[in-house]
Amino acid sequence: MENELEKHDSPCHTISVTTLSGTSTGYFHSSDTLQEVINWVVRKQKLVINGPMVLSYNDRALNPAKTIEREELPQVAKLTYLAVVSGGGQLR
Amino acid sequence: MDTVVSRELFAEQLEEVRESELLSINHWELLRVIYPTLLIRMRHPSGPSRNFLLDFSRYDDFPPSIKLVDEGDATVLDAAKLPQGGPHFFRYNAPTSPYPSMCYDFTSEYYDWWHAGSNSVWHSKRGSAEYRVLGVLSQLYQTYKQTNG
Numbered sequence: 001m002e003n004e005l006e007k008h009d010s011p012c013h014t015i016s017v018t019t020l021s022g023t024s025t026g027y028f029h030s031s032d033t034l035q036e037v038i039n040w041v042v043r044k045q046k047l048v049i050n051g052p053m054v055l056s057y058n059d060r061a062l063n064p065a066k067t068i069e070r071e072e073l074p075q076v077a078k079l080t081y082l083a084v085v086s087g088g089g090q091l092r
Numbered sequence: 093m094d095t096v097v098s099r100e101l102f103a104e105q106l107e108e109v110r111e112s113e114l115l116s117i118n119h120w121e122l123l124r125v126i127y128p129t130l131l132i133r134m135r136h137p138s139g140p141s142r143n144f145l146l147d148f149s150r151y152d153d154f155p156p157s158i159k160l161v162d163e164g165d166a167t168v169l170d171a172a173k174l175p176q177g178g179p180h181f182f183r184y185n186a187p188t189s190p191y192p193s194m195c196y197d198f199t200s201e202y203y204d205w206w207h208a209g210s211n212s213v214w215h216s217k218r219g220s221a222e223y224r225v226l227g228v229l230s231q232l233y234q235t236y237k238q239t240n241g
Contacts, residue, residue, distance in 0.1 A: 018113045020221040020230060050220060059137045059237065078117055083222050085196070085234040 014076045017041040030069035052084040098151040105225035136241035154200040175239035198228045
């Protein structure tokens with residue numbers, strides 16, 4: 001109950017996440033983790049994940065384990081969630 | 093090479109590029125789009141911009157050819173003028189490649205010069221989002237960001 005109250009009291013953020021499948025916008029609390037944001041966009045866009053992905057804000061990779069507040073995202077933020085380009089120079 | 097198929101794939105997938113917010117988020121500018129080529133300017137996070145010319149002539153069978161070009165659309169051939177620091181980002185594969193290319197599987201040069209005869213890799217991946225036109229641009233930008241600009 002206490003956690004619920006804390007969550008409702010925390011500021012709301014408007015988060016847009018752009019992937020190769022489009023852009024989705026949702027409302028999150030500053031106490032929400034970025035993993036929750038990732039889970040939301042994967043569900044929302046029905047993404048099929050084939051390898052490592054990275055959530056970024058202004059070219060800065062975000063840590064999914066951290067909260068929106070810890071990563072110091074503004075009230076309105078545009079993020080990207082894209083596959084990491086790996087390898088190069090070899091057959092994969 | 094089937095020009096009709098290449099043209100249709102290009103037109104269809106280009107719509108995804110035009111509708112994507114990645115253009116504004118990443119500061120990409122579509123300078124010219126006339127099949128079979130797409131000229132795009134990408135701004136490096138450190139400030140400078142570079143122009144890339146993608147050629148989809150063989151898109152029915154290969155990914156696009158990707159060249160780094162100057163403001164006059166001429167291919168940058170001078171190694172001293174190439175971005176530095178990124179792995180496999182516009183390097184010469186002398187003596188077989190006449191211009192600097194990328195050794196990544198989303199470019200035709202990868203299959204033409206770096207790993208000839210391996211284009212079954214492309215066919216196995218081309219249906220996924222990362223290997224459609226928007227995905228190729230995204231991968232190009234990510235590798236560009238790893239350079240000094």
